[in-house]
Amino acid sequence: MVNLTEKYRPLLEQIKSEAPLKPKIALILGSGLGDFAEKVNTLKSIPTDSLPSYPKSTVEGHKGYIHFSKYTDKELLIFQGRIHIYEGYPLSDCVLPVLIAKELGCEVVILTNAAGGVNPNFSPGDLMLILDVNSINIKKEITNLLGLATIEERNKLLDFPSSQITGAIREAALSEKIPLKEGTYILTKGPSYESAAEIKMYSNFGIDAVGMSTVHEAIFAMKLGMKVGAISLITNYAAGISSQKLSHQEVIETAEKSKSMFERLIKKTISIL
Numbered sequence: 001m002v003n004l005t006e007k008y009r010p011l012l013e014q015i016k017s018e019a020p021l022k023p024k025i026a027l028i029l030g031s032g033l034g035d036f037a038e039k040v041n042t043l044k045s046i047p048t049d050s051l052p053s054y055p056k057s058t059v060e061g062h063k064g065y066i067h068f069s070k071y072t073d074k075e076l077l078i079f080q081g082r083i084h085i086y087e088g089y090p091l092s093d094c095v096l097p098v099l100i101a102k103e104l105g106c107e108v109v110i111l112t113n114a115a116g117g118v119n120p121n122f123s124p125g126d127l128m129l130i131l132d133v134n135s136i137n138i139k140k141e142i143t144n145l146l147g148l149a150t151i152e153e154r155n156k157l158l159d160f161p162s163s164q165i166t167g168a169i170r171e172a173a174l175s176e177k178i179p180l181k182e183g184t185y186i187l188t189k190g191p192s193y194e195s196a197a198e199i200k201m202y203s204n205f206g207i208d209a210v211g212m213s214t215v216h217e218a219i220f221a222m223k224l225g226m227k228v229g230a231i232s233l234i235t236n237y238a239a240g241i242s243s244q245k246l247s248h249q250e251v252i253e254t255a256e257k258s259k260s261m262f263e264r265l266i267k268k269t270i271s272i273l
């Protein structure tokens with residue numbers, strides 16, 4: 001098991017010394033959803049490439065910034081860009097944003113992502129509240145990452161999602177009149193999208209949405225004792241659900257069209273929390 005706090009000590013020290021406020025809520029923005037960071041009052045933005053040993057983001061739609069922001073009276077830490085397994089980084093690097101959030105004092109993490117709709121009732125542009133995650137594709141890496149010793153530590157991982165965060169997201173959707181789907185998200189490692197056969201299997205196993213992030217971040221945040229909630233923007237039909245070929249371009253385009261609805265949901269959720 002890697003001691004992440006040791007490995008990233010210089011980075012954590014630097015970011016703590018630059019922090020202009022004490023954020024309580026961390027937000028990780030998914031593919032194409034990064035513009036949210038411009039819709040709140042930002043006091044300071046740190047480019048991640050100015051932080052020692054921060055893994056470089058290589059994906060279009062993922063700017064590498066950490067923002068210290070305010071919305072209403074809430075102090076936020078916003079990650080514009082995340083670190084993906086398919087970029088070749090070990091899981092222990094991919095959870096770095098969660099570690100930073102914890103070290104800065106955040107108690108809540110809201111994870112967002114772009115995902116393919118596996119549930120045939122989902123369409124591109126839908127928002128899905130994640131009620132459960134399937135980590136079958138990263139079991140070994142998760143075990144190596146967590147190194148859980150006690151039953152108490154293992155039980156912490158069962159607290160996903162936090163009923164408080166889920167309640168706030170549902171309430172926000174209702175008051176903003178945003179239709180909200182709910183379901184189970186599975187992580188695939190990528191880098192390519194899934195085959196139609198893989199999606200058919202996931203569908204038979206009760207999966208509603210598929211993407212390449214979030215699950216390990218959620219599990220790690222729970223290990224650190226944080227409250228976690230997660231939302232997917234369904235950007236495309238998963239492979240084989242429609243005859244259209246998948247592309248990252250489609251993911252970005254759908255995110256672009258749906259971002260104002262996404263922003264309203266997140267803002268309202270933050271104000272409720």
Ligand code: HPA
Pocket residue numbers: 114115116117188193194210211212235236237238239246251
């Ligand atoms: N599969 C995996 N990841 C994704 C997808 C998908 O269909 N859409 C957006 N991210």
